[in-house]
Amino acid sequence: MAGLPGPFLCGALLGFACLSAPGLAVEVKVPAEPLSAPVGHTAELTCSYSTSVGDNFALEWSFVQPGKPISESHPILYFTSGHLYPTGSKAERASLLQNPPTGGVATLKLTKVRASDTGTYLCQVNNPPDFYTNGLGLINLTVLVPPSRPLCSQSGRTSVGGSAALKCTSSEGAPKPVYNWVHLGSSPTPPPGSAVQDEVSGQLILTNLSMSSSGTYRCVATNQMGSASCELTLTVTDSSSGRVAGTLIGVLLGILLLSVAVFCLLRFQKERRKKPKETYGGNDLRVDAVAPGISEQTSLPADASTGLLERSPSASTVTTTKSRLPMLV
Structure with missing residues (x-):
C-alpha cells in the first residue's frame, strides 16, 4: 500500500493535464x-x-x-x-x-x-x-512618390561681400528627396570655398558674394522615383555704386527744390507789380490842388444848370481873386 500513492498521483496529474x-x-x-x-x-x-x-x-x-x-x-x-x-x-x-x-x-x-x-x-x-x-x-x-516641384527662395544681404541663403523644398516625395544646387551660366558651380550646401535640407549658403555670384541658380530634387527642379535669379549689387547713386539723387532733388523756390519768388513779385494803386482819402494831399493866390473858376457841367438855379447865387460859381487893395506909401 505504501507504493500506491506514487502511481495514483501520476495518473491523477495526467488526467488533469488531458482535461485542461x-x-x-x-x-x-x-x-x-x-x-x-x-x-x-x-x-x-x-x-x-x-x-x-x-x-x-x-x-x-x-x-x-x-x-x-x-x-x-x-x-x-x-x-x-x-x-x-x-x-x-x-x-x-x-x-x-x-x-x-x-x-x-x-x-x-x-x-x-x-x-x-x-x-x-x-x-x-x-x-x-x-x-x-x-x-x-x-x-x-x-x-x-516622385518629388513634387520644389519651391525656391532666398534670404540674406545680396550685396558685394555679403551672404545669402538659398532654400529648396519639395512638399511631396518618398523616400525623402535629396537636393542639389547648380549655378547656371559660364560658371556651372559656385566658386570653391564660397558655397556650402546641405543635400538633406536643400539649403545653399553663399558667403563673400561678388558680382560673379549673380546669375540663375537651379535646385534639383531627386529620389528613386524621379526628379523635379526650380530656379531663381540672384542679383548681387555693388554698395559703393549705390551710395554714388544716392548722392546724385540727393543733388538732383536739391536743385529741383531750389528751382521751385526761385520760380515761386519770381511769380510773387510779378503778381505784386500788377496790383492797382491805392485810392487816397479827402485828407490826403492831391497833386492837382490849387495853390493859394491863384484864381480859378470852376464851371459845372451844362446838364447840372437846373440844380444851380435852385441854389443861392453865391454858390453858382467859385472864384478865387487875388487881393487888389491899394498900397500905401
Missing part, C-alpha cells in the same frame, strides 16, 4: 523586411497563420499612420463567421487574395496605393480556444 490541455497555438507570420510600392500601383501584404480554424475564427487587417501607436489603428477589413466586411476609408481598394482566408494564408491586396497609404499594417488572427503565441503580425509599407 489547450488547443493549437495561433502563430502569425509576416515579411520581416519593409515593403514598398510605387504610387498608383497595387500592393500585396502577405500574412500567413497556423491554427485549427473553427467557428470562432476571426481575422482582422488594420492600419496605423507613421509615428502613432498601435492602439490608434483603424480597421481595413474584418472576416468572421464566413463573411468578409471591408470598412474604413480604404474599403473600396482593399480585398483578400484568399477568400475565405481559412487555408492559413490571408494576403491583403490594396489597389491604386496613395501617399497616405504609407504606414504600418496589422494582421491579427483570433481563434478561441486556441491560445496565442504570436497572433499579431506587423508590416511596414512605403508608397514611393
